[in-house]
Amino acid sequence: MKKRETIVIGVGGMGSAACVELARRGVSVLGIEQFRLGHDRGSSHGESRIIRKAYFEHPDYVPLLHRAYELWNKLEKDAGRNLFRPTGLVLSGPADGETIQGARLSAEQHGIELQNFTANEALKRFPGFVFPAEHDVAFEPGAGTLLVDDCVQAQIDEAVRLDATMIDNEKVVDWSSDGKTVRVRTTRNEYHANSLIVTAGAWANECLRSLGLPLKVVRKFVGWFHCQSANFHETHGCPTFYFEMPHGTFYGFPSFDGTTVKVAEHSGGEPIDDPATVDRESYPSDFVRLNSFLTTCLPEIDPDPVRHSVCLYTRTPDQHFVIDLHPEWKNVAFAAGFSGHGFKFCPVIGEVLADLIQQGQTSLPIEFLSRNRTALVGEL
Numbered sequence: 001m002k003k004r005e006t007i008v009i010g011v012g013g014m015g016s017a018a019c020v021e022l023a024r025r026g027v028s029v030l031g032i033e034q035f036r037l038g039h040d041r042g043s044s045h046g047e048s049r050i051i052r053k054a055y056f057e058h059p060d061y062v063p064l065l066h067r068a069y070e071l072w073n074k075l076e077k078d079a080g081r082n083l084f085r086p087t088g089l090v091l092s093g094p095a096d097g098e099t100i101q102g103a104r105l106s107a108e109q110h111g112i113e114l115q116n117f118t119a120n121e122a123l124k125r126f127p128g129f130v131f132p133a134e135h136d137v138a139f140e141p142g143a144g145t146l147l148v149d150d151c152v153q154a155q156i157d158e159a160v161r162l163d164a165t166m167i168d169n170e171k172v173v174d175w176s177s178d179g180k181t182v183r184v185r186t187t188r189n190e191y192h193a194n195s196l197i198v199t200a201g202a203w204a205n206e207c208l209r210s211l212g213l214p215l216k217v218v219r220k221f222v223g224w225f226h227c228q229s230a231n232f233h234e235t236h237g238c239p240t241f242y243f244e245m246p247h248g249t250f251y252g253f254p255s256f257d258g259t260t261v262k263v264a265e266h267s268g269g270e271p272i273d274d275p276a277t278v279d280r281e282s283y284p285s286d287f288v289r290l291n292s293f294l295t296t297c298l299p300e301i302d303p304d305p306v307r308h309s310v311c312l313y314t315r316t317p318d319q320h321f322v323i324d325l326h327p328e329w330k331n332v333a334f335a336a337g338f339s340g341h342g343f344k345f346c347p348v349i350g351e352v353l354a355d356l357i358q359q360g361q362t363s364l365p366i367e368f369l370s371r372n373r374t375a376l377v378g379e380l
């Protein structure tokens with residue numbers, strides 16, 4: 001095989017986005033994926049992902065989100081397919097809690113439309129939901145839902161259309177760099193290139209072992225629940241939702257198929273050692289907390305799941321991503337630790353990684369995501 005300019009290890013959400021961006025720039029790129037392309041064993045599958053701009057995690061993400069919206073839009077046009085559903089997002093939580101306070105801060109600082117309601121007003125505006133009386137409620141009309149599986153497939157198709165090469169069912173077992181070239185060894189072959197991007201998701205610790213990043217992988221259960229009520233149908237204007245409750249944070253989507261809604265817990269998760277052998281069965285203990293949330297806040301929904309999926313979060317200690325150049329090899333860049341909120345950023349992370357590998361820096365504001373930040377260094 002001819003030598004490529006850049007190799008990307010891991011063709012999930014972030015890796016396929018990096019492949020698109022490099023291919024758009026005319027770089028010959030080779031993406032290597034250990035499973036089949038578009039698989040369901042990592043972090044980028046399961047129908048839907050929330051996208052929003054009033055970012056309660058930190059206002060510094062907002063410039064990246066502006067760019068992510070533009071790039072998703074471009075991908076939709078280039079690929080000729082619908083990837084975004086304009087559902088809006090309703091947030092419910094204590095006025096001084098992380099969610100409401102953080103979303104309002106980002107909205108104020110960056111001029112993002114966020115409509116405020118008391119719990120009582122929200123009951124009328126969003127029928128079917130029961131907002132706890134002590135909660136404030138905020139609605140972001142510009143937020144929505146990304147169709148995650150279609151997004152990943154569109155990125156893969158677009159990269160291939162632009163001449164990227166994708167190899168699947170081949171696991172990278174080792175890589176090395178001398179600063180000018182890289183050698184990547186897989187279960188079947190050896191490949192050479194000028195530069196390397198590592199986007200290995202839950203396998204980042206394995207692929208970036210020498211960096212000793214403080215990443216923890218957790219198993220996340222996602223359920224689909226039967227709903228009779230039209231209140232929860234997308235076609236009736238039901239929004240995507242996120243609740244900060246005393247016992248955890250919970251989110252979900254309107255019904256797109258007219259019979260089920262997807263609901264999950266964002267907080268918590270069972271730590272796992274090996275992402276390859278995670279238990280994908282469903283157990284009653286998986287949905288006890290979800291059950292209680294549904295009974296309290298979405299009582300029209302049957303609280304027993306009709307189907308489920310298991311997905312992986314890769315958490316950093318401060319729940320912020322880590323995106324950087326390798327400290328030793330400037331021809332190696334990586335992005336990891338998306339902590340259960342990274343998908344919406346895929347295309348802008350692809351752009352950042354392409355900048356880092358081509359120019360050694362990026363004009364996009366990612367300093368707060370560096371591997372040298374105190375929260376990460378303190379853990380090493």
Ligand SMILES: Cc1cc2nc3c(=O)[nH]c(=O)nc-3n(C[C@H](O)[C@H](O)[C@H](O)COP(=O)(O)OP(=O)(O)OC[C@H]3O[C@@H](n4cnc5c(N)ncnc54)[C@H](O)[C@@H]3O)c2cc1C
Nearest residue numbers: 010012013014034042043044050172201311338342343344
């Ligand atoms: C249940 C759930 C709900 C979520 N909800 C949201 C949401 O609403 N909004 C949002 O923005 N984000 C959300 N997220 C987070 C988001 O989906 C992730 O942050 C994002 O998908 C991570 O992408 P990734 O590319 O890092 O990982 P992945 O997509 O898993 O990609 C990593 C890839 O690398 C491959 N790989 C690893 N090691 C090797 C190797 N040695 N050789 C070859 N290939 C390798 C893996 O097989 C995998 O395909 C959610 C995540 C989960 C699990």
